[in-house]
Amino acid sequence: MNKQELLNIIKTKIAEKIRYFETLIAETRASSNDTKSSMGDKYETGREMLQQEINNLQRQLNESLNQQSVIQKINTEPSEKVQNGALVKTDKGLFYIAASLGEIVSENQKIMTVSAESPLVKAMYGKKAGEEFTINNITQTILNIW
Template identity: 80%
Template sequence: MNKQAIINIIKAKITDKIQNFENLIAETRASNNDTKSSMGDKYETGREMLQQEINNLQRQLNETLNQQAVLQKITSDPSEKVQNGALVKTDKGLFYISASMGEISIDKQKIMTVSAESPLVKAMFGKKMGETFTINNIHQNIENIW
C-alpha cells in the first residue's frame, strides 16, 4: 500500500476545505458589512445572525486547521502496531489513522480515514497484526498493518 499517496489525498482535501471556509468567512463578513444601516433593530438581528454564522465557520476552520496540524506530524513510515499514520486492514475494511476525512479511494480500494480520537481507533490502538478487538459488539481481526 502506498501510504504517501493516501497522505497526499488527505492533504489536498484539507487544503480545499480550509480554502472553502476562508472564502465563506470572507463572503459572510462582506454581507455583514452590507447590512449596516440606520433603519433600526430589524437589521441588528440580521447582523447578529451573520455574526453567529461567521463564528460557526471560524470554529469549523479551526477544527480543519487542527486536522492539518495532525497530518503534518504523520509520516509514511511502516507501522508495526495501530497508531497515528498506520494503515490498518481488518476483516471489515481498510482504515487509515490520521485526520477524519471520510472515505477515499486508491487503486480501486476504499479506505476510511479516521481520527485517533474515534471510538474505533481507541478500541484498536496499540494492537498488532493478528490481534482482535471489539467495538459495538462487533469483533474485528487485524489482518495487516502498513
Template identity: 70%
Template sequence: MDKSKLLNIVRNKLLEKIQKFEKLIEETRASNSDTKSSMGDKYETGREMLQQEINNLQRQLNEALNQQAFLQKVNTESSAKVQKGALVETEKGLFYIAASVGEVICDNRKVMTVSTESPLAKAMAGLTIGQSFSLNNTSHTVKQIW
C-alpha cells in the same frame, strides 16, 4: 499500499476543505456588511446571526488547520501496531488513522480516514495483526497494518 500517496490525498482533501471554509467566511463577512440599514432590532438580530455563523465557520476552519498541522507530523513508514499514521485493514475495510476527511480512493481501494480522537482509532490503538476489538457491538479483527 503506498502510504505516502495516501497521505498526499488526505492533505489535498483537507486543503480543499480549508479553502472552502475561508471562502465561506469571506462571503459571510461580505453579506454581514451588506445588511446595514435602519431596521432597528431586526437589523441587529440578522447581524448577530451572521456573526454566529462566522464564528462557527471559524471554529471549523481552526479545526481543519490543526488537522493540517498534525498531518505534517504523520509518519508514512510501516508500523507493527495500530498508531497514528497507520493504515489498518479489518474485515470491515481499510482505515487510515490521521485526519478525518471521509472516504478516499487510493490504488483503486476505498479507505476511510479517521481522526486519532475517533472512537474507532481509540479502540484499535496499540493492537497488532490478529488481535480483535469491539465497537458498537461489532467485532473487528486487525488483518493487516501498514
C-alpha cells in the same frame, strides 16, 4: 499500499476545506457590511445572525487547521502496530489513521480515514496483526498493518 499517496490526498482535501471556509468567512463578512439599513432592531438581529454564522464557520476552519497540524506530524514509515499514520486492514474494512475525512479511494480501494481520537481507533490502538478488538459489540480481526 502507498501511504505517502494517501497522505497527499488527505493534505489536499484539508487544504481545500481550509480555502473553502476562508472564502465563506470573507463572503459572509462582506455581506455583513452590505446589510446596513434604517430598520433598527431588524438590522441588529440580522447582524447578530451573520456574526453567529461567521463564528460557526471560524470554528470549522479551526478544526480543519487542527487537522492540518496533525497531518504534518504523520509518519509514512511502515507500522507494526496500530498507531497514528498506520493503514489498518481488518475483516470489516480498511482504515487510515490520520484525520477524519470520511472515505477516500486509492488504488481502486475504499479507505476510511479516521482520527486517532475516534472510538474505533481507541479500541484497536497498539494492537498488532492477528489481534482482535471489539467496538459496538462487533469484533474485528486485524489482518494487516502498513
